[in-house]
């Protein structure tokens with residue numbers, strides 16, 4: 001009758017991972033195989049009684065594995081490239097899922113104005129007021145009105161470009177939302193006014209992109225006293241914060257929204273339409 005130790009050894013040699021399999025050699029000592037080494041033929045023979053383990057070992061010798069296990073090594077680590085590719089995605093995957101888990105947990109805890117019964121439900125109306133201040137409609141209507149009323153070419157140019165920037169923002173956010181399709185937090189009450197169909201998705205926060213882009217725009221093109229500049233900056237931050245407090249968004253939606261809005265302003269600067277260009281465009285529209 002085989003001793004329990006001998007039985008153990010037999011089990012381990014058959015059930016190990018194909019990458020780092022342990023097997024006993026003739027002397028009863030363990031041999032460990034690297035991921036890229038061909039297992040000795042004797043090992044296949046010994047695995048004969050365990051078809052699953054044998055299949056796993058053969059799979060580790062598939063042409064794809066053999067192709068990767070040549071002489072190529074990662075220049076940074078000195079490890080075989082194949083191993084780096086196998087390990088990195090799982091590391092990034094774990095890091096991303098941890099970040100998302102923290103994001104969901106923190107955002108849920110911060111959603112203190114998500115409804116009237118929430119712990120900070122009494123300031124929900126104030127948060128909704130801040131929400132309206134960053135909504136697309138007041139910004140579009142306000143900018144169109146200022147463009148109509150502007151009596152200088154410089155004023156018209158600025159308002160025209162702000163209007164175009166707001167349209168560009170709506171388009172870009174709509175595209176990213178439609179591609180990413182991240183659902184809004186479960187504690188959100190969908191009671192926002194005037195939304196597009198893509199606004200059932202939460203990534204990125206359109207309010208955050210708009211507030212970051214408009215804040216940069218106003219700070220760059222309007223001559224404002226320092227207290228007003230601080231106010232613009234604070235308003236942008238408050239719009240973002242209110243999204244999480246209202247339960248509309250997770251933190252990452254808002255943080256990415258700020259980043260996207262900040263970069264969108266660079267795009268607006270690149271596509272800037274001068275007064276002359278504006279007249280050309282108007283001429284084109286009027287025929």
Ligand SMILES: CC(C)=CCC/C(C)=C/COP(=O)(O)O
Pocket residue numbers: 135136137140170192193194195196199201202204205206207208243248
């Ligand atoms: C109807 C118009 C002109 C704009 C819609 C603005 C809106 C409701 C965006 C959604 O923002 P969040 O992604 O921050 O919830």
